[in-house]
Amino acid sequence: MSAELWQTMPLNVLDFETTGVDVMTDRIVQAAYVEFPDTSQGPARPVAHQWLVDPGVEIPDGAAAVHGITTERARAEGMAPDLALFELAGRIALGLGRGVPLVVYNAAYDLTLLEVELARHGVDTIASRLPRGWIRPVVDPFVIDKKISRRKGPRKLVNLCEHYGVVHVGAHDAAGDAIATGRLARRVMVKAAEFKRDPGMERWQLNTLHQAQVGWRREQMDSLRAYFDREGKDHDGCDGGWPLQDRYVRSLAGSGSHERDHPAAPRAPGRARDARGGRGLPPRRGAVRARARPGAPQGGAPGVRHLPAAAVPGPPAADHRSARHRRGVGGHAAARPQAGPPRPGRRAAGANLAAGAARRARRPTARTPRGRCLMDAFVYLALLFVGMAAVPLLADVLDQRKARRGPVDAREAYDQLPTWIHPEKDDR
DSSP: OOHHHHHHSOEEEEEEEESOSOTTTOOEEEEEEEEEOOOTTSOOOOEEEEEEBOOSSOOOHHHHHHHOOOHHHHHHHOBOHHHHHHHHHHHHHHHHHTTOOEEETTHHHHHHHHHHHHHHTTOOOHHHHSGGGOOOOEEOHHHHHHHHOOOOSOOOHHHHHHHHTOOOOSTTSHHHHHHHHHHHHHHHHHHGGGOSSSTTGGGSOHHHHHHHHHHHHHHHHHHHHHHHHHHTOOOSOOOOOSSSOHHHHHHHHTTOTTTTTOTTSOOOGGGOBOTTOOBSOOOOTTOOOOOOOTTOOOTTOOOOOOOOGGGSOSOOOOOOSOHHHHTTOTTOOOOOOOOOOOOTTSOOTTHHHHHHHHHHHHSOOSOOHHHHHHHHHHHHHHHHHHHHHHHHHHHHHHHHHHHHHOOOOHHHHHHTSOTTTOGGGGGO
16 A cells, blocks of 8 residues: 555545443444545545434433534434444444445544444444454554654644644534544555654555554553553553453453343344344345454454353453542442352353363374374385386286287288278279
8 A cells, every 4th residue: 555545545434422431331422434435536525424313311411512412302313223323333344344444533432332332232243243353454543643643732633633734624523523534544644654663654554554553552551551650640541452442352251241232142042143133033145244262362353252251261451440440439430340150050151162172182182293294104105015016017917918919910900991991992
């Protein structure tokens, strides 16, 4: 890829307006999905898809003052959350499946919020719709700008648009923010060509850029956490997961509150979902929804199966939150209580996996690689000896057949030929 290609390549942009800033409890009020078409053959206007959603809860006055959507308007004009989220998730999965990058400003917040909302309303998540459960390629101008620019000051969307000279019309409207984000992503990648620490960043492949953002986000959040700890400021842990936050991934791997309702969880036969998200319908022919195995690398938000914390290998993740936040003081929500032990008479989830691994460990191997090579060499030598013995035997058989026939008279053999082969025989 190149800086010129970034100016013409197709992009899909996602943006939300919500009831708050907590990805695990807040709701989506407005969603926008904007498709920037390929402009290599000529100019084309972006296509915007927008949904006004009734969140089913009261919209706080502070959030309504930002995006202008009140509870009354959402209830009167908004769609049902499951219908709006189903349409949105289908478009996102379709674009990612075609390899078109998904541009999201502060993707760790928006994509985690979307996955939680999909699970809350019983709709298949984005991860469960994609091969291996990886949400990629994702482009986050917020993460890339923090990597290539060391300037100080706020880094909200309006600030970055002003810094890069992007026209931003309709701030705090989902469609307006999405269009500005798409234009900003193109400008940021052109600016990345001047970044000396990683020259040629704008020429990286999309998967390489995606994986680089995973590490950059982790470094940025670690640095921010260290700064807050030095200054003695309260913080929520500065989650470094990207494009899905770590606490959401841990809630899937453990026995979190979303385990029973998440589409990636094992379901009873009568509750199977088809590839279109319906309940109780047989799967469409050829429709296979791949999921990542437990413990798959998190290089792109894989869909992790539901396993208890005891079945997940490795030590539990460290809690980086400040002491004030852990106590739930100052308006911060306390940690969610974990589910209790399984009901009596039932095996804990993941017990079958552990038992199978133990049986495979005890099973003796048939042959070592060295023994296999010796066996193959023995077979080749045996075939060689058989071939060498068969050659003289075959020669003897041919000689015996020639001896039985005896000498052949050429004149007699010519007289035995039919006339249609040699018509001149009749002229003699």
